[in-house]
Amino acid sequence: MNFTTSLRDSYAGAPLPLHLITPLDFRSIEALPASHRWPDPPGPDQSEQPVPLVSLGSPQAAKILNHACREWGVFQLTGHDISLGLLEDVVCHARRLFELPLAVKTRALRSASGGTGYGMARMSRFFDKFMWHEGFTIMDCCSLGQDARALWPQDYIPFCDTIQKYQNKMKKLCQLITQLILDSLGLSPTDFVEWSNPGTASTALQLNYYPPCPDPAHAMGLAPHTDTLSFTVLHQDRCAGGLEILKGGTGWVPAAPLARGALVVILGDLVHILSNGAYASVVHRARVPETGDRISVAYFYGPSMDLEITPVAVEGEEQRFRSVTVKDYVKLKEKYFNDALSQLAAS
Numbered sequence: 590m591n592f593t594t595s596l597r598d599s600y601a602g603a604p605l606p607l608h609l610i611t612p613l614d615f616r617s618i619e620a621l622p623a624s625h626r627w628p629d630p631p632g633p634d635q636s637e638q639p640v641p642l643v644s645l646g647s648p649q650a651a652k653i654l655n656h657a658c659r660e661w662g663v664f665q666l667t668g669h670d671i672s673l674g675l676l677e678d679v680v681c682h683a684r685r686l687f688e689l690p691l692a693v694k695t696r697a698l699r700s701a702s703g704g705t706g707y708g709m710a711r712m713s714r715f716f717d718k719f720m721w722h723e724g725f726t727i728m729d730c731c732s733l734g735q736d737a738r739a740l741w742p743q744d745y746i747p748f749c750d751t752i753q754k755y756q757n758k759m760k761k762l763c764q765l766i767t768q769l770i771l772d773s774l775g776l777s778p779t780d781f782v783e784w785s786n787p788g789t790a791s792t793a794l795q796l797n798y799y800p801p802c803p804d805p806a807h808a809m810g811l812a813p814h815t816d817t818l819s820f821t822v823l824h825q826d827r828c829a830g831g832l833e834i835l836k837g838g839t840g841w842v843p844a845a846p847l848a849r850g851a852l853v854v855i856l857g858d859l860v861h862i863l864s865n866g867a868y869a870s871v872v873h874r875a876r877v878p879e880t881g882d883r884i885s886v887a888y889f890y891g892p893s894m895d896l897e898i899t900p901v902a903v904e905g906e907e908q909r910f911r912s913v914t915v916k917d918y919v920k921l922k923e924k925y926f927n928d929a930l931s932q933l934a935a936s
């Protein structure tokens with residue numbers, strides 16, 4: 590029998606120790622501890638260059654998307670059909686979750702070999718300092734029900750309903766974005782079926798929380814990284830003090846939403862491989878806000894774990910990466926993190 594690996598299963602072989610899963614009890618801290626103090630993270634670049642804006646339905650959308658994917662690896666997205674009400678609801682539920690006492694949140698702690706639940710970002714083990722961040726990862730409705738019940742035994746249904754509604758809307762939006770990206774690379778409708786089959790797509794939803802910090806200038810919300818799957822659709826609850834992207838030749842550029850409801854689409858490693866390196870898998874990080882807290886909601890989207898990705902052939906250009914299945918790439922990323930792409934370089 591042929592069993593398909595899910596994103597969730599793919600973490601089972603790489604258990605993490607508890608001290609790399611359980612976050613600090615941020616509310617009990619009055620000064621930034623040495624464990625969370627980063628040696629002078631450089632501030633954002635002051636460049637006026639804004640992240641390109643793709644407005645779905647506009648006649649310019651395809652052209653701007655093509656430019657944004659090549660030059661930036663990120664774009665703002667408006668004209669989508671995710672209502673402000675739903676975006677606000679999901680942030681409200683995330684806030685309700687992160688405001689619970691640590692002892693309650695740890696009832697839904699990610700297990701050592703699990704991919705879902707409450708805890709530090711998976712990538713924490715690649716850094717010698719801890720991040721000023723706590724997260725909650727959701728991959729399927731079965732684990733969601735279990736975790737939500739552990740958090741709110743009497744009242745878990747509204748959380749599950751909102752998350753499910755958000756996941757459904759995001760999945761449809763991501764199919765559309767996949768179609769636009771594949772079209773812009775000149776791929777065919779057959780490729781689209783493989784890359785965006787809603788039944789087998791690899792998806793994860795991550796609620797990110799950056800608590801109020803006593804010394805934000807020396808703390809790091811999420812350290813520099815690239816996202817693994819095709820792309821990530823990010824909703825941010827504030828228009829300042831958060832996501833920054835590393836733009837070649839410029840430095841760190843802030844990528845706060847241009848307007849309420851504008852989403853930010855961050856290209857990931859799989860699209861970089863597919864495009865033979867033409868589309869940037871953008872390095873990004875999250876800073877800690879100067880005042881108050883910050884919430885972001887990240888939806889990660891990619892094809893089936895069994896899909897084999899071969900870079901598109903471009904005349905006169907060498908193939909930069911070996912073909913790889915999604916599940917093997919996820920394993921490479923787990924092992925080599927930010928060096929995973931170079932491990933895949935065609936010799």
Ligand SMILES: C=C1C[C@]23C[C@@]1(O)CC[C@H]2[C@@]12CCC[C@@](C)(C(=O)O1)[C@H]2[C@@H]3C(=O)O
Nearest residue numbers: 710711712726793795814815816817818889
């Ligand atoms: C699908 C996923 C992407 C992610 C790993 C995960 O399985 C779920 C959590 C995601 C996240 C969020 C914070 C940054 C990141 C690098 C991490 O450690 O966990 C991403 C992962 C990723 O894109 O590789």
Ligand SMILES: O=C(O)CCC(=O)C(=O)O
Nearest residue numbers: 795797831832875885887
């Ligand atoms: O919170 C943010 O702005 C960034 C989140 C992010 O990069 C992620 O969840 O992978």
Ligand SMILES: [Fe+2]
Nearest residue numbers: 814815816873
């Ligand atoms: Fe990210």
